[in-house]
Structure formats: structure tokens, C-alpha cells
Amino acid sequence: MITAVIDDKVYMAARNNAQWCDAMCRAHGLPGSFGARVWTNGRRTPPLYPDAVTLTGDATADDILGTVDTAGPGCSVKDSFVSLDLAAAGFEVLFEAQWLHRPGDLPAPVPPPGREWERVRSPAELAAWAAAWDGDEGLAGLFRPELLTDPATTFLAAREAPGKDRIVAGAVVSLGAGAAGISNLFAVDDDLDAAWAGALAAVARRWPGTPVVGYEQGDDLTAAVGQGCAPVGPLRVWLVSAQAADEE
Known part of the structure; x- marks a missing residue:
């Protein structure tokens, strides 16, 4: 089997995003939990924020489904590496996007004046x-x-x-x-x-x-x-x- 090579920057972006999701949940009194392969929250998270974020490309559905509340609408999972198939568990794809990275040594943009x-x-x-x-x-x-x-x-x-x-x-x-x-x-x-x-x-x-x-x-x-x-x-x-x- 050929394993796709994952850019290290994706791991950085995924973990950073999971930490932000956890901060949002903590502000609502709903702290999540970091595991080796996934961040999860056992209670329904605030709107627009996921119940789980995968942190590694080898995270599995079993890492997630036993730790999140899939009962009722609203449960969502951020599949950071597009490596999961959750259709059999009753999920459907909500959207897809691209992780982004900008090097720290790149010159900063020059924004328009007046702001x-x-x-x-x-x-x-x-x-x-x-x-x-x-x-x-x-x-x-x-x-x-x-x-x-x-x-x-x-x-x-x-x-x-x-x-x-x-x-x-x-x-x-x-x-x-x-x-x-x-x-x-x-x-x-x-x-x-x-x-x-x-x-x-x-x-x-x-x-x-x-x-x-x-x-x-x-x-x-x-x-x-x-x-x-x-x-x-x-x-x-x-x-x-x-x-x-x-x-x-």
C-alpha cells in the first residue's frame, strides 16, 4: 500500500486549529480532550465548531465515535487529513477546504491606508x-x-x-x-x-x-x-x- 506523504505544515495547522476549538469550548464551559490522534468533545460544541478534530493522518473512526455525542443533529468532525469515511456512521460531507501556511520570514503585506x-x-x-x-x-x-x-x-x-x-x-x-x-x-x-x-x-x-x-x-x-x-x-x-x- 502506498501511503500519502503529509506536509508537516498540515500537522501544525490541524493542531493549532484544534487548540483554538478547545479555547472556544472552554469559554463556553465545555472543555474538550486531547488524545494522541484526535481532539474530541463529549458534549455538543458551540455552533460552527466541531466535536472532533483529527491530529494525525492515522486517526480512525473508532478514535472519534466512542467519544463524541452523535445523537441528534449537530455533531461534526473535522477530518484534517481527508482520511476518514464516516458515511457508515451516519455522517455526510458538509464542506471541504484547504489548510494554509505562510512562512514567518516572508515579508508582511502592506495593507491599504486608512485602517x-x-x-x-x-x-x-x-x-x-x-x-x-x-x-x-x-x-x-x-x-x-x-x-x-x-x-x-x-x-x-x-x-x-x-x-x-x-x-x-x-x-x-x-x-x-x-x-x-x-x-x-x-x-x-x-x-x-x-x-x-x-x-x-x-x-x-x-x-x-x-x-x-x-x-x-x-x-x-x-x-x-x-x-x-x-x-x-x-x-x-x-x-x-x-x-x-x-x-x-
Whole structure:
């Protein structure tokens, strides 16, 4: 049997992402557990966050299914190495994306002028950040103030100009596995190129020499690649199918 060679950067990105997922769950009082091959959470995780993230390419369905709650809708698994087949367990593919890596020694992008990227520090600022990220989708409550006390988590917000309050772009930066993970990047004007440039420049200022990881798809992927992030491997997210949930 020929075994696919997995880029080490994928392991870095997957573990960094699992650590961010765990931080989000801990903020909601739902800490997960790290095993040798997978991070799992036995209780239903917050919306948009998986119940499991594989950490190695040899993780199996058995590593996951006995430790997560597959009863009812909402259970999801981040298959970091596209190495699982969970269809027989009642899952279906929700989406696929690409892990990203940007070397720490790559020159930082030069963002467009007129936007100041700053760290979010107070619960009030976080609420404003979350409202801008959410766009009236009803999920702003995901980002709880407890995250502001996590030393590995930083919220970055871009404002139109110095002294202005309106947040026009932002991102979460999660430190771990030797990298800075960028997630939840947004731009209220949909200028994703400017948002990626600004976020990456802010990371380079605060954590010089630190590689950046994350994952994206579609237009977000195109914008990230345009600012020097390289796709290093695919990932797949599985979700318990509606039919399987109905049968429980």
C-alpha cells in the first residue's frame, strides 16, 4: 500500500486549529480532550465548531465515535487529513477546504491606508467586534468575554481611521503549535484582500517571525493565497446527516 506523504505544515495547522476549538469550548464551559490522534468533545460544541478534530493522518473512526455525542443533529468532525469515511456512521460531507501556511520570514503585506488594526481588549469592544463579524446572523454570542483572558487568543479589529469607532474588519489569532492561526476573518465591505493584508501585517508586528496557519475555501481562500498564504493540504468536515439524526 502506498501511503500519502503529509506536509508537516498540515500537522501544525490541524493542531493549532484544534487548540483554538478547545479555547472556544472552554469559554463556553465545555472543555474538550486531547488524545494522541484526535481532539474530541463529549458534549455538543458551540455552533460552527466541531466535536472532533483529527491530529494525525492515522486517526480512525473508532478514535472519534466512542467519544463524541452523535445523537441528534449537530455533531461534526473535522477530518484534517481527508482520511476518514464516516458515511457508515451516519455522517455526510458538509464542506471541504484547504489548510494554509505562510512562512514567518516572508515579508508582511502592506495593507491599504486608512485602517488601524488594534487588539480588542474589553468586553464592550468584543461585543462590537462580534456584531460586525456576525452581520445579523444571530451568532454574535459565540465570542464570550472569557476568551479575552486566554493568553493564546487575540482578537484583532480594524477601524476606518484613528479615533473612529466603527469596526470594518477583524480576525481571531490563536497561538499554538508554533504558529499563529488566523480564523473568523471578515470584512464588512467584503474587501477580503485588504482584510488579509491588514491581519497578516498586524500578526507580523506582534509576533515577528511566527508562521501563520489557517484554512479557507472559495473567495476567502483566493484572498489568503493572494497575500502569500500557500495551500498545503485538504481538509473535510463531516456532519451527522439529517436522516441519521431523525432516526435517533
